[in-house]
Amino acid sequence: MITEIALTVGVIISLIIGLFFTGVAGIGLLKLDNAMSRLHAPTKAGTVGIGAFLMASVLHSFLLGQGSFHEFLILGFLFITAPISANFMAKVNLHRQNCTPPPAPPRDDMWATLNVPEADRELADPQELA
Amino acid sequence: MTLLSTIMDVCLYVAFITVSVAQVMAMIRLWKGPSTGDRILALDTMVINAIGLIVLLGIVQGTQIYFEATLIIAMLGFVSTVAYARFVLRGDIIE
Numbered sequence A: 001m002i003t004e005i006a007l008t009v010g011v012i013i014s015l016i017i018g019l020f021f022t023g024v025a026g027i028g029l030l031k032l033d034n035a036m037s038r039l040h041a042p043t044k045a046g047t048v049g050i051g052a053f054l055m056a057s058v059l060h061s062f063l064l065g066q067g068s069f070h071e072f073l074i075l076g077f078l079f080i081t082a083p084i085s086a087n088f089m090a091k092v093n094l095h096r097q098n099c100t101p102p103p104a105p106p107r108d109d110m111w112a113t114l115n116v117p118e119a120d121r122e123l124a125d126p127q128e129l130a
Numbered sequence B: 001m002t003l004l005s006t007i008m009d010v011c012l013y014v015a016f017i018t019v020s021v022a023q024v025m026a027m028i029r030l031w032k033g034p035s036t037g038d039r040i041l042a043l044d045t046m047v048i049n050a051i052g053l054i055v056l057l058g059i060v061q062g063t064q065i066y067f068e069a070t071l072i073i074a075m076l077g078f079v080s081t082v083a084y085a086r087f088v089l090r091g092d093i094i095e
Helices: A002-031 A035-063 A071-096 B002-032 B036-061 B067-090
Strands: none
Touching: A002 A035, A002 B002, A002 B036, A035 A071, A035 B002, A035 B036, A071 B036, A071 B067, B002 B036, B036 B067
């Protein structure tokens, strides 16, 4: 009885955390005014929200008496791949110049995604150089 | 215990509504998003919200059979996001 009550309270707390963070992610994606700020909202808060929902699913499976941990596989996969895809989308924003460019690197000539290096100029599409 | 179960059901339905509203918000951003990066981000967010909806459906129905579908959708979402970003960055997906 006491474990059932504890598991139900855990499911309720996880669901509340998850819906809060998912709602924050949706509002941030819609309301923020900068491309990089919009990138920031769902890739962090949304991932935490879905992690809390998966946590609620694990606790609820124990509540039903058929406990299993395999939702943690999805959780680990999401937590590993979310920063990678966020990094790729930040590189897309840099490439399309939708944000203020980063400061010049200390030694190298230019950032890899912003410009075509001097050695590859004749290989590049002349439209992109303009 | 009955009260706690009722609170849990209410939380589940509120979570369904919240994730659906977040999905609609991501769809609005996909529709009007000013740049390509915003559209890719909106698609990635929609995939993640779809995972949340399927997990909530599994909790409501009390089954584990949606686990494989969720895992496959997570993998497909990551690969499609990386493919869109690679296409914008390099003009090609597999060089």
